[in-house]
Amino acid sequence: MIFEQPRSPLRLVERERPTAGPGQALIRVRACGVCRTDLHLLDGEVAVPAPPRILGHQIVGTIEAIGAESPTAPAGEETAAELALGARVGVPWLGFTCGSCRYCRSGRENLCPQARFTGRDIDGGFADWTVADLRYCFPIPAGFSDIQAAPLLCAGLIGYRALRFCEGAHRIGLYGFGASAHILAQVIRHQQREVFAFTRAGDREAQELARSLGADWVGSSEQAPPVELEAAIIFAPLGPLMTSALRVIAPGGAVVSAGIHMSDIPSFPYSLLWMERSLRSVANLTRRDGHELLALAPQVPIKTHVSTYPLERVNEALDELRGGRLTGAAVVTIA
Ligand SMILES: [Zn+2]
Numbered sequence: 607m608i609f610e611q612p613r614s615p616l617r618l619v620e621r622e623r624p625t626a627g628p629g630q631a632l633i634r635v636r637a638c639g640v641c642r643t644d645l646h647l648l649d650g651e652v653a654v655p656a657p658p659r660i661l662g663h664q665i666v667g668t669i670e671a672i673g674a675e676s677p678t679a680p681a682g683e684e685t686a687a688e689l690a691l692g693a694r695v696g697v698p699w700l701g702f703t704c705g706s707c708r709y710c711r712s713g714r715e716n717l718c719p720q721a722r723f724t725g726r727d728i729d730g731g732f733a734d735w736t737v738a739d740l741r742y743c744f745p746i747p748a749g750f751s752d753i754q755a756a757p758l759l760c761a762g763l764i765g766y767r768a769l770r771f772c773e774g775a776h777r778i779g780l781y782g783f784g785a786s787a788h789i790l791a792q793v794i795r796h797q798q799r800e801v802f803a804f805t806r807a808g809d810r811e812a813q814e815l816a817r818s819l820g821a822d823w824v825g826s827s828e829q830a831p832p833v834e835l836e837a838a839i840i841f842a843p844l845g846p847l848m849t850s851a852l853r854v855i856a857p858g859g860a861v862v863s864a865g866i867h868m869s870d871i872p873s874f875p876y877s878l879l880w881m882e883r884s885l886r887s888v889a890n891l892t893r894r895d896g897h898e899l900l901a902l903a904p905q906v907p908i909k910t911h912v913s914t915y916p917l918e919r920v921n922e923a924l925d926e927l928r929g930g931r932l933t934g935a936a937v938v939t940i941a
């Protein structure tokens with residue numbers, strides 16, 4: 607299913623099976639999660655530099671062929687031994703980093719200016735086959751089905767990374783209770799911290815899901831919870847939520863935006879930020895995030911709430927996500 611230009615549906619085409627180059631794996635795709643970033647790409651809010659492109663960056667599949675060893679893999683980036691033929695792997699949004707810039711050398715490869723992203727710069731997983739750099743493939747823990755695992759690879763990872771910036775916070779607000787928040791809520795509860803779930807007013811399904819996952823408080827994003835929060839993560843792409851969250855955050859608290867794109871943040875009185883409150887964003891993921899979350903997932907254990915769509919109906923999944931009619935995560939399955 608290829609992206610050709612913004613605001614046109616993805617189109618079903620037949621293509622030659624790709625081949626794995628040096629250091630790459632040819633992967634038979636089993637499932638691929640649908641992410642809000644796919645919508646931003648589709649709607650032209652985030653550019654696809656060189657269309658046509660196959661979108662999809664929460665890929666689960668099996669390695670069917672491996673290209674020749676990469677002669678240029680930097681030290682310490684040797685591929686995990688379990689990534690052999692037949693291994694079940696996940697491919698995330700981060701598809702390549704340079705390994706030598708100041709970000710890559712300081713554990714912040716998510717900010718690498720030469721980073722390339724799966725399903726934007728590199729063909730992704732809305733396809734039967736894909737090719738990925740072995741260094742950016744993660745082994746999928748046994749016990750997670752393909753469909754269960756797919757949403758961990760972006761929805762789960764961006765939430766997990768955002769949670770890094772809520773260190774020390776016990777009461778954490780999640781604004782927008784969709785694919786990411788429903789995974790992160792389980793992690794937060796596992797860490798014996800409290801979850802405050804904010805949804806669109808009247809979104810009964812999302813509120814019900816939040817309650818079923820153990821949220822300590824559930825309400826609409828206009829509401830103030832009964833106690834001050836110590837951090838909030840914004841998953842909905844709505845700038846005004848950043849200031850809504852600032853109003854319910856205690857001194858020293860952080861408001862973290864987890865989206866790649868957001869509408870403008872309205873101006874607000876400095877008093878909302880005063881007392882060492884902070885506003886920040888979270889970008890992409892590092893491989894460390896990926897390995898940590900996938901190790902943690904079976905311990906929680908994370909259970910993803912998934913609606914599945916066959917590959918050729920991925921446009922329907924995207925429409926449901928745009929319309930706010932999805933509860934949990936959407937995953938495309940490949941027969
Ligand atoms: Zn770099």
Ligand SMILES: [Zn+2]
Binds near residue numbers: 641642643644663699
């Ligand atoms: Zn994503």
